[in-house]
Amino acid sequence: MRLSPPKKIIVERNVANSSLLEQLKKTLPQVPVEVLNHRKDFPKDDPDVLEIISFKGRLLKSCPGTRHYLCCGYQILHFGVQCTLNCTYCILQAYLNQAGLRLFGNEEEIFSALLEELNRNPQTLYRIGTGEYTDSLLLDPWTRFSRRIVPLFARRPNAVLELKTKTNFVENLQGLDHGGRTLVGWSLNTRSVQISEEPRTASIKQRIDAAQRVSGWGYFLSFHFDPLIEHKNWRQGYEETLDRIFQAVDPGRIVWISLGAFRFMPQLKPIVQRRHPRTRILYGEFIRGLDQKMRYFRDIRVELYSFMWETIRKADPQLCVYLCMESEDIWREALGFSPEQRGGLPQMLDDAVKTKMSVGLQCIRSNPCQGETPPGDGGSFGCV
Amino acid sequence: MNPEVPAQCTPLRILPKHLDFSQEHFRIGRFKSREDLVASLEAFGMLHPPLLWTQADGTLAILDGFERLHWAKNRGTREVLSLVLPPALSGNELWRIRVQTLLFGLPLNPAQKAQVIHRLSSQFSFEQIHTEFLPLLHVPGRPESLKSWCLLAHQDHEVLGAAAREEISERVALELVHWEPEAMKTMVRVLTELQCSASIQWELVERIKEVAIREALPRARVLENLMSELEVTPQKHPRRKTQALRDILERRRFPRLKEREAHFETLLKKGALPNNLRIYPPPFFEGRNWQMHITFSNREQLVELLSTSTRFALSPLLEEMMNPLASKSTKTQGRS
Numbered sequence: 001m002r003l004s005p006p007k008k009i010i011v012e013r014n015v016a017n018s019s020l021l022e023q024l025k026k027t028l029p030q031v032p033v034e035v036l037n038h039r040k041d042f043p044k045d046d047p048d049v050l051e052i053i054s055f056k057g058r059l060l061k062s063c064p065g066t067r068h069y070l071c072c073g074y075q076i077l078h079f080g081v082q083c084t085l086n087c088t089y090c091i092l093q094a095y096l097n098q099a100g101l102r103l104f105g106n107e108e109e110i111f112s113a114l115l116e117e118l119n120r121n122p123q124t125l126y127r128i129g130t131g132e133y134t135d136s137l138l139l140d141p142w143t144r145f146s147r148r149i150v151p152l153f154a155r156r157p158n159a160v161l162e163l164k165t166k167t168n169f170v171e172n173l174q175g176l177d178h179g180g181r182t183l184v185g186w187s188l189n190t191r192s193v194q195i196s197e198e199p200r201t202a203s204i205k206q207r208i209d210a211a212q213r214v215s216g217w218g219y220f221l222s223f224h225f226d227p228l229i230e231h232k233n234w235r236q237g238y239e240e241t242l243d244r245i246f247q248a249v250d251p252g253r254i255v256w257i258s259l260g261a262f263r264f265m266p267q268l269k270p271i272v273q274r275r276h277p278r279t280r281i282l283y284g285e286f287i288r289g290l291d292q293k294m295r296y297f298r299d300i301r302v303e304l305y306s307f308m309w310e311t312i313r314k315a316d317p318q319l320c321v322y323l324c325m326e327s328e329d330i331w332r333e334a335l336g337f338s339p340e341q342r343g344g345l346p347q348m349l350d351d352a353v354k355t356k357m358s359v360g361l362q363c364i365r366s367n368p369c370q371g372e373t374p375p376g377d378g379g380s381f382g383c384v
Numbered sequence: 385m386n387p388e389v390p391a392q393c394t395p396l397r398i399l400p401k402h403l404d405f406s407q408e409h410f411r412i413g414r415f416k417s418r419e420d421l422v423a424s425l426e427a428f429g430m431l432h433p434p435l436l437w438t439q440a441d442g443t444l445a446i447l448d449g450f451e452r453l454h455w456a457k458n459r460g461t462r463e464v465l466s467l468v469l470p471p472a473l474s475g476n477e478l479w480r481i482r483v484q485t486l487l488f489g490l491p492l493n494p495a496q497k498a499q500v501i502h503r504l505s506s507q508f509s510f511e512q513i514h515t516e517f518l519p520l521l522h523v524p525g526r527p528e529s530l531k532s533w534c535l536l537a538h539q540d541h542e543v544l545g546a547a548a549r550e551e552i553s554e555r556v557a558l559e560l561v562h563w564e565p566e567a568m569k570t571m572v573r574v575l576t577e578l579q580c581s582a583s584i585q586w587e588l589v590e591r592i593k594e595v596a597i598r599e600a601l602p603r604a605r606v607l608e609n610l611m612s613e614l615e616v617t618p619q620k621h622p623r624r625k626t627q628a629l630r631d632i633l634e635r636r637r638f639p640r641l642k643e644r645e646a647h648f649e650t651l652l653k654k655g656a657l658p659n660n661l662r663i664y665p666p667p668f669f670e671g672r673n674w675q676m677h678i679t680f681s682n683r684e685q686l687v688e689l690l691s692t693s694t695r696f697a698l699s700p701l702l703e704e705m706m707n708p709l710a711s712k713s714t715k716t717q718g719r720s
Contacts, residue, residue: 068671274528283598285638287668297641298669302709329672333710 001168001202003141006050006101009033010042015054015105020143024052027142045099047084050139055104059113062367063132068290069325070339072258073346073367074162076132077114079104079145083134085166088197088276089227092133094268101134103143111152118159125350125360126367128153131164131185138167146172154179158363160353162222166201168210174217181359183255184214185222188245190237193229197281204241212248220357221253226260226324228304230284230296235307242311251316255356256349259308260324261301263293290327298330305334320352393467398436398444400457400464407445410437410482412503415495415541415548418451425455430464435485437469437478444468447478448485479507483517494536494557495548497521502537505530535561539568546572553582556589563593567603574607580626588626591633598637610636644669644708651705655696661689663705674706 005028011021016035025033031050036042039053055078063074080103083092104110118126130136130149140146146163153161154177164185173184186207189197194204202210211221223245225238245254262281264272269282286294295301305323312321322345323331328338339345346366353359424431434449446453447469456464469481483500486492492500500521504513510530518525523533536547536557547557552575560568571592575585592610596603610632617628635642648665657663660679666672676693680686696702703710 280597280600283594285640287638287641287670290671295670297638297644299640299644299709327671333707 001206003138003167003169005031005142007031007048009050009052011035011052011105012039012054013037015052018052018105018107019148020103020105020107020145021052023144024050024142027144047099047101049100051100051102052105053102054106055110059110060117060128061132066291066325069327070323070331070345071325072322072349073127074349075126075128075367077110077128077130077149077161078133079107079110079130079149080139081133083138085135085138085198085200087166087201088272088279089229089262089264089281091264091268093271093275094265101139103139107145107148111149115152118156121365122158123363124158124365124367125353125363126159127162127349127353128159129162129164129185131162135165135167136163137165137169140167140169140172144172147176150176150178150182153181156181158360160220160357160359164222164224166198166207168202168206170210170214173214173219176217178217178219180218180220180357183220183222183357184211185224186211187224187226188241189225189227189229190231190234190241192233192237193231197229197279204244208241208244208248211245215249215253219253220255221249222256222258223254224258224260224324225308226258227262228259228308229262229281230300230304231280234304238308239311242308242315246315251319252356254316254319256320256322256352257312258322258324259305260326261296261304263289263295263325265293269294291325301326301330302334305330309335320348320356322348392470392473393435394470395433396466396468397463398466398468400453400461402444403436403453403457404439404443404445405454405457407439407443408450409445409503410447410478411450412482412486412492412496412499413544414451414493415544416493421451422455425452430456434464434466435469435481436466437473438471440471442471447482475507479504483520487520492521493548493550494554495544497523497554498533498536498544498547501530501533505534529558532558532561543568543572546576551576551579553585555582556585559586559589559593563603567607570604570607570611574611574629577622578626578629579622584626584630588629588633591630591637595633595636641668647708648705651701655699655701657696658689658692660685661693665705 009021009024009028009031011033013035015021021033024031039051042051043049057078059078061076061078063071063076080101081092082099082101083090084101114128137146149161150163150173153159160181160183162183162185164187166187170184173182188204188207191204194201201207211223215221225241228234228238231237262284264282264286266288272279272282285297285300287297289295296304305326309321312319321335322339323335328340331338339348342348342351344366350360350363350366354361354363430452432449432452434453435447436444436449437447439445449466453464469478473481483504486496486500501513501517501523504517508517510527513530514525523529536544539547539561543552543557543560546552547554552560552572556575560571563571571589575588578588580588592603592606595601596606599606610629613632614625614629617625619625619628652663662677664675664677666674678686678689678693680689
């Protein structure tokens with residue numbers, strides 16, 4: 001997978017001395033840097049510009065949950081927004097009113113706020129990820145962000161970090177002191193979906209090869225089949241991808257696999273039609289769900305999930321598999337149980353962390369889903 | 385806009401035979417009959433003077449009043465009082481004036497708007513059309529819409545006529561211009577026959593487009609299938625025929641949902657519930673909130689209905705209604 005560097009870096013003056021910018025100057029010496037006083041002076045909608053700003057909002061956000069669909073209680077560490085992978089289904093197209101990549105230069109502040117939060121609640125187990133508003137590793141070859149954040153978690157007794165990506169940019173992870181507290185997660189799909197809907201991402205083979213490499217460096221793994229897309233020969237396609245995973249890595253290193261059928265806000269449809277006129281993913285049997293998002297008709301979702309669940313169970317019946325933003329009845333119908341029977345979905349995932357990673361054994365609380373609705377009300381994230 | 389323009393017009397009595405009728409650069413056809421105009425001219429004569437322009441060679445071209453002047457010529461009228469613009473005006477100035485002449489008569493139909501926009505597009509930049517003319521014409525200024533309007537202007541009399549007579553809505557006309565020509569023509573004929581509302585027209589067009597994309601078929605082929613399916617229905621009245629077509633399309637666009645609905649109805653019939661006891665699934669079977677409606681007029685009837693509903697609740701029919709996939713897999717496992 002190749003990544004074109006930005007044509008320009010624009011920096012907000014108050015983060016002009018940040019370590020992030022210093023790093024970028026080293027890895028991208030040919031890219032001009034412009035310092036501007038205020039964010040409002042930045043040019044709008046230029047995908048070739050990388051913006052570095054100072055972030056003042058909430059750095060840790062709860063994963064979106066709604067009354068009707070169960071959420072995993074995941075915490076999102078906000079280190080940047082947008083993504084240039086341009087996946088056809090990505091929700092970021094609809095709710096971020098800027099096209100360019102934006103990173104937060106006040107990393108030290110972000111890290112200290114994070115540590116403060118973790119120290120304040122030593123009995124709560126935090127599952128923290130960075131790949132919700134952008135891809136965790138997309139810019140890592142230039143920013144080397146992973147080299148600063150992974151060691152931060154290495155000795156935390158009550159937190160694990162999940163880096164989610166569709167790239168194979170894992171070089172910076174080699175040789176880091178991760179303390180067995182970082183999971184590297186890949187969003188996966190069938191080969192045909194990758195080619196048609198995620199053409200700028202690493203191929204499925206490249207992603208699984210990268211997973212094999214990081215597993216060799218002692219990292220734990222996760223995989224996210226989100227969005228699952230009903231398409232021609234989908235059973236065969238998903239089975240092939242699962243087979244590849246289990247041939248390449250030891251299921252014992254996989255902490256969880258998530259499944260999420262394609263869903264989108266109705267407003268996304270015209271945007272995808274305009275930006276990706278050749279895609280067919282919008283023309284499945286979608287109905288308006290209880291959260292007003294468009295979802296596959298339930299029987300199709302159940303079929304997708306049941307197939308994946310049964311195929312995964314053949315490889316490892318103990319592996320933690322969960323559904324992302326699904327209702328209890330779909331859980332029961334597709335997987336034969338409800339998370340409530342296992343203490344709730346956050347508890348299920350915490351148990352997977354404790355059992356597989358031996359982290360948070362002393363923690364007695366899960367981070368509950370706060371039912372917060374993020375900008376745009378969620379959907380199939382390009383970066384999950 | 386040049387505020388001096390009105391003052392540049394000179395009122396002149398013109399002989400229609402001296403006009404250059406072959407010059408139709410500024411003609412914006414209505415694509416529908418103007419019996420009302422002819423009747424008015426016959427009764428009252430020409431109440432508003434046509435607008436002419438002196439070409440470089442001295443001949444007079446028509447800017448506004450084509451139909452009135454044709455009427456005058458055909459009737460053998462000797463002189464027509466007209467307003468004549470001088471030759472010095474540029475093409476842009478003439479078009480600005482022409483657009484103004486269109487704004488205060490009958491509302492422009494989509495065929496007329498298409499022609500105006502198409503002509504303007506060869507004269508003005510997109511930005512100018514967008515900011516200056518589209519608001520005047522009451523056309524939403526989306527960047528992609530300009531292309532659709534120009535494509536509409538290039539259609540033949542059948543399509544433009546259907547748009548002008550509003551047999552197809554403006555929105556539908558602008559969508560159909562992106563279809564393959566054969567499919568577009570068929571769709572125009574179907575919609576003309578069905579005489580349905582703009583919103584139903586849009587629903588039909590959207591559904592056909594989505595089915596074609598979903599099934600990777602040309603739209604013409606989808607329409608062909610639909611028409612042959614529609615032919616076997618006994619419905620002849622446009623409204624019933626429209627409903628039949630909507631149903632066919634719905635089944636094709638949402639086969640699994642429709643299958644589940646049909647299965648639900650079959651089980652409901654099998655349950656032989658009385659008419660005053662109805663079961664309703666959640667919309668699209670999404671979620672867990674099923675409903676039962678009981679209508680009763682006395683205590684005995686309610687007791688009887690509650691007993692019937694309890695029997696039904698305990699029967700395997702309800703389980704199959706609510707979880708048909710689970711029931712199917714249980715049956716399959718039982719068989720194996």
